Amino acid sequence: MAKLHFYYGVMASSKSALLCINAYNLKRTGNKFEVIKPSVDNRDSTSKIVSRIGLSTDARTIPNLDSYKPRRDTQFILIDEVQFFSPKDIDKLVEIADNSKTTIICYGLVVDSNGNMFPASKRLFEANAEKHEIETVCEMPGCVNSASHHLRFDEFGNVIRDGSQVEVGASQYKSVCRQHFNSIYYKLPNFNLLKYMHDEKNKHK
Ligand SMILES: [Zn+2]
Structure with missing residues (x-):
């Protein structure tokens, strides 16, 4: 062993x-x-x-x-x-x-x-x-991919792209799959988590 x-x-x-x-x-x-x-x-x-x-x-x-x-x-x-x-x-x-x-x-x-x-x-x-x-599922609504990455958000829901590696505390983080990380981090500069969650909620009403 x-x-x-x-x-x-x-x-x-x-x-x-x-x-x-x-x-x-x-x-x-x-x-x-x-x-x-x-x-x-x-x-x-x-x-x-x-x-x-x-x-x-x-x-x-x-x-x-x-x-x-x-x-x-x-x-x-x-x-x-x-x-x-x-x-x-x-x-x-x-x-x-x-x-x-x-x-x-x-x-x-x-x-x-x-x-x-x-x-x-x-x-x-x-x-x-x-x-x-230790596998777990992506935290973005409706996604069933395995989570492998993290996105960090400020209190207003904007992505933080220059944060230090040693920030502790999970409340402002989302564990996401590679696909969600790459699309949000690199391709959606104006992505806002609060707006996204709000829109997702209304979609299912
Ligand atoms: Zn995902």
């Missing part, structure tokens, strides 16, 4: 819920594990991972993995939001996976809201992590 796993999916595809279920099962079966996630600031602290459907687990938040060392008896390391670590941090995980008996399970996004890969996710692909896609 590969010892470095990457569960990837778009926002709101239940990645954190899966992590919480995994943590619960590892605890129930008496396995030793650690849960970590990248912090947006420079603090090393304890926090909670809370999934959208209400499951939660304790986690250690760390800015990077420079001085990270798993405990000697750790069998599993679960990592949330892995895309916000750096390629160097991923190299560190590879080193741990290759030189210990610890299995590392990463959860995260692949593509940001500008259609580019997160560097850490790219590094996981390059490192041949065992990949598991």
Whole structure:
């Protein structure tokens, strides 16, 4: 069994819920594990991972993995939001996976809201992590394609095309399929989400 796993999916595809279920099962079966996630600031602290459907687990938040060392008896390391670590941090995980008996399970996004890969996710692909896609459907009304991309909107419903990769919080994002991403992001400069949703609603009245 590969010892470095990457569960990837778009926002709101239940990645954190899966992590919480995994943590619960590892605890129930008496396995030793650690849960970590990248912090947006420079603090090393304890926090909670809370999934959208209400499951939660304790986690250690760390800015990077420079001085990270798993405990000697750790069998599993679960990592949330892995895309916000750096390629160097991923190299560190590879080193741990290759030189210990610890299995590392990463959860995260692949593509940001500008259609580019997160560097850490790219590094996981390059490192041949065992990949598991968490599929979910496109959030545009009536579309049944698999969601693979994100569109980011401001409060007025306009597409943000120059946002930073590390903007957190899902409320202004939509997880969409490639076709919807390409048509809205590149071909519809004046696309407005609020107007679109309003028109869609009226269509079905
Ligand atoms: Zn779609």
